[in-house]
Amino acid sequence: MIVLPECALMTPDGCDCLTALVLMPPFRHRLTTSAMVLVPQDPVRILPNDRPLQATFQTAGLLLPVVPGGNECHLYSLAEDDNAMTDTSRHTHWEQVYTTKGEREVSWFQESAEPSMELLRATGASADTRIIDIGAGASRLVDTLVHGGFQNVTVLDLSEAALSTARARLGARAETVQWIAADVTRWEPAQTFDVWHDRAAFHFLTEDTDRAAYVERMRRAVRPGGHVILGTFALDGPERCSGLAVVRYSGETLADTLGADFQLLATISHLHTTPWGSQQSFQFSTFRVA
Incomplete structure (x- = not known):
């Protein structure tokens, strides 16, 4: 001691x-x-x-x-070393985060869901666009979408506690959203989507097998001609988050990771300010699915 x-x-x-x-x-x-x-x-x-x-x-x-x-x-x-998390340890970690911390006690909290909404609008998304938010946690993007009239919104996260927080915040409107508690690397998509959105989930996948499983599910879940929006820590962003190692990306390295089925359309830089005032460098890349 x-x-x-x-x-x-x-x-x-x-x-x-x-x-x-x-x-x-x-x-x-x-x-x-x-x-x-x-x-x-x-x-x-x-x-x-x-x-x-x-x-x-x-x-x-x-x-x-x-x-x-x-x-x-x-x-x-x-x-123990956390660089290679098992399915069980990953679930345990995020359940602990969302059962012991409030929304504003995590570095990724956003009051306003930008630049995600700007990028969604740029894909031509409308009220009937089928959107899935991957690794959403208790994000307020779903609130913005529901209040903005989007009618086909799905939220997926590993943590049941995170989803419960978001559902409680939405109240009766939560009934208009499809909620999925699952590990995206093990999830079996039952439908296709027009837009796949992920802010700050993919960069936690540090193992090749987990990244390959993620990309394979994304390929199956997004219709040809649909869009993928991935926000990760940029090359000059943090090396760790929530006590876990991350993989940092540029638009080009992310495109290389996803493969030829995903055409890189645009990449923007974004500086996120945490609830306690520190800043984190992100990149958001938009892809079209072949």
Whole structure:
């Protein structure tokens, strides 16, 4: 057990609000313990809660729980490597995120669903366009679509808790949406769609087999001539998010990953501001399905 007296809670750029680095103020040097290296980060406000905080050591890629107590914090129980997640661990991770954190306590929260809506409109989407939002979590894109009169909206996410949050927020209008709780890499599409939208889900697939399974489902689910909109961390974006490794993309590298069945139409850059003010570099690419 490592005890850091008079520690302060800090949040590294690109991580969740309740994800914290523990540093000793004043911080004049690097503190190295075992494989861990703690480096200074900008302080942020830690939202009140009654749960143990989770510390992410961004440099070493390690997860440790943090229990604040008086003038000291205790760090313990190194987590297993998360670079290659199993189906079970992936589901467990995202269920924990959405059952322990509010909407504004995750770095990917958006009050307004842009640039997604701009890109959807650019595909010519109308009220009867069949749209699926992949890995949506508790995103408010579905709210914007439903309130905007879109009548064929499907939301897919691994976390039942995330979908429950979005359904509760929509109230009676949630009945107009098809909700699917599934791992997209194992999901069997039962219909085809005009537009496949994914903001910040694909980049969590770090294994070739998972990416291939995703692309294969996308190929089956989107009609020929339909569109795919994929938003991922850009090449200069964060290397990790929610304590997990990610793969960063440009439009060109994403096109190479998807293959010849997906024609790259356009790529835009987008700077996302997290709820606590840090910025993350994204790219959004639009494809047409052959």
